[in-house]
Amino acid sequence: xxxxFTRALRSSDTTLSRFNPLSRILFVNDFDNGTNGWCELSGxxxxxxxxxxxxxxxxxxxxxxxxxxxxxxxxGSIDGTYAMKLATRPTPGHMSQAIKxxxxxxxxxVQFEMYFTFKAETVLKPSGADTGNWDGxxxxxxxxxxxxxxxxxxxxxxxxxxxxxALRYMNSDNTGKLVxxxxxxxxxxxxxxxxxxxxxxxxxxxxxxxxxDWEEVPGGHQPLCYNEIPTKANWHYLxxxxxxxxxxxxxxxxxxxTLDLRDIxxxxxxxxxxxxxxxxxxxxxxxxxxxxxxxxxxxxxVVSVDW
Amino acid sequence: MxxxxxxxxxxxxxxxxxxxxxxxxxxxxxxxxxxxxxxxASDGAGIEAMPQVSPDGLLWCDDExxxxxxxxxxxxxxxxxxxxxQREFGNWLRLKVRLSGDQPKVKVLIxxxxxx
Numbered sequence: 530x531x532x533x534f535t536r537a538l539r540s541s542d543t544t545l546s547r548f549n550p551l552s553r554i555l556f557v558n559d560f561d562n563g564t565n566g567w568c569e570l571s572g573x574x575x576x577x578x579x580x581x582x583x584x585x586x587x588x589x590x591x592x593x594x595x596x597x598x599x600x601x602x603x604x605g606s607i608d609g610t611y612a613m614k615l616a617t618r619p620t621p622g623h624m625s626q627a628i629k630x631x632x633x634x635x636x637x638x639v640q641f642e643m644y645f646t647f648k649a650e651t652v653l654k655p656s657g658a659d660t661g662n663w664d665g666x667x668x669x670x671x672x673x674x675x676x677x678x679x680x681x682x683x684x685x686x687x688x689x690x691x692x693x694x695a696l697r698y699m700n701s702d703n704t705g706k707l708v709x710x711x712x713x714x715x716x717x718x719x720x721x722x723x724x725x726x727x728x729x730x731x732x733x734x735x736x737x738x739x740x741x742d743w744e745e746v747p748g749g750h751q752p753l754c755y756n757e758i759p760t761k762a763n764w765h766y767l768x769x770x771x772x773x774x775x776x777x778x779x780x781x782x783x784x785x786x787t788l789d790l791r792d793i794x795x796x797x798x799x800x801x802x803x804x805x806x807x808x809x810x811x812x813x814x815x816x817x818x819x820x821x822x823x824x825x826x827x828x829x830x831v832v833s834v835d836w
Numbered sequence: 837m838x839x840x841x842x843x844x845x846x847x848x849x850x851x852x853x854x855x856x857x858x859x860x861x862x863x864x865x866x867x868x869x870x871x872x873x874x875x876x877a878s879d880g881a882g883i884e885a886m887p888q889v890s891p892d893g894l895l896w897c898d899d900e901x902x903x904x905x906x907x908x909x910x911x912x913x914x915x916x917x918x919x920x921x922q923r924e925f926g927n928w929l930r931l932k933v934r935l936s937g938d939q940p941k942v943k944v945l946i947x948x949x950x951x952x
Contacts, residue, residue: 562839563839563841564841569844571847578847578848578945579848581847581848586847586848587847587849589858590841590843590844590845590860592843592860592861593841593861593862593863593864594861595861595863595864595927597861597863597891597892597893597927597928598892599891599892599893599894599895610863610864611864614861616858616859618858650893650894651894653894653895
């Protein structure tokens with residue numbers, strides 16, 4: 530009875546009815562109301578920014594984007610005008626990451642839902658430029674979008690474990706070849722502590738020790754809607770569930786594809802971290818493999834738990 | 837309550853040639869204030885910053901309200917910081933920054949403070 534009533538109330542809310550939250554909603558973020566606590570990720574430092582480790586600096590502030598393009602003007606978000614945008618620099622390998630920081634009151638299922646869209650920046654051509662082999666359907670910019678990654682940061686405290694679940698959608702590889710698959714990582718994310726004590730080198734890929742430490746999620750091939758040119762943005766639904774009891778991912782749903790992730794291992798740190806008691810962080814990032822800016826837009830995001 | 841957001845557009849980055857800050861969307865804000873801080877500079881080096889606007893984040897022109905670039909010398913008395921404002925800027929903002937001095941090198945923090 531209570532569940533049916535809750536469901537009916539949520540269904541009557543025009544934002545919540547787009548989502549399928551678990552019993553307790555931690556937050557509902559509509560970016561017409563600001564950045565909602567999503568902020569630029571930074572590595573650790575001793576109040577001297579020179580000591581930020583290379584891969585954990587200059588990760589760029591999120592923007593409240595009206596999705597304004599050169600050809601058609603303002604695209605706008607799902608509701609209202611603004612979405613949250615992460616934007617890379619136009620530098621090969623550059624990543625932009627935003628983080629929202631929480632702690633948890635109980636271990637269990639955590640569900641992250643969002644509507645998202647992604648693009649490579651438009652590269653203008655002079656009037657009369659050669660159109661090459663453009664077929665009027667597939668735009669070269671699709672191969673200029675690298676990847677985006679969902680991740681968390683869970684810390685149980687000094688006597689517990691710390692780990693990051695990370696799921697990456699690789700649109701194209703660093704040669705521009707379309708891949709369009711979901712991946713999970715197989716090594717821990719090097720930390721400031723690891724770099725300073727010499728157990729990890731400065732990584733090429735922020736999330737893993739070696740850039741090849743990723744495996745395909747079985748059944749994870751999924752072409753997403755690019756819609757032909759870099760100024761048409763179509764929203765996709767995403768639902769990701771991880772479990773802080775089992776320290777595993779549970780499942781990922783993106784539109785009509787649902788992937789069972791329960792058997793996929795999540796690497797744990799071999800050493801404890803001070804000050805990360807009941808840590809529960811949510812992260813989104815986008816990475817370019819070329820000299821074209823890559824963008825990830827989110828509107829909106831809902832996180833819920835089963836406790 | 838008015839919305840506010842402060843972006844660190846240059847986070848202690850070092851430059852030895854002219855650069856532009858990354859395009860930033862600020863259409864929701866009616867006020868913008870830039871803060872430029874020089875953390876370190878080679879002898880005699882300084883910067884000249886010109887706020888720019890854009891219809892699309894791709895093509896840029898100088899903000900007509902500021903006919904001359906804002907100058908900041910690296911060897912000025914502490915704190916080595918300058919601030920200035922922009923209004924009626926549309927959506928996109930950036931700074932075009934030139935370096936002055938002989939073989940200049942500067943390490944900068946650049947903040948963009950936005951308010952609805």
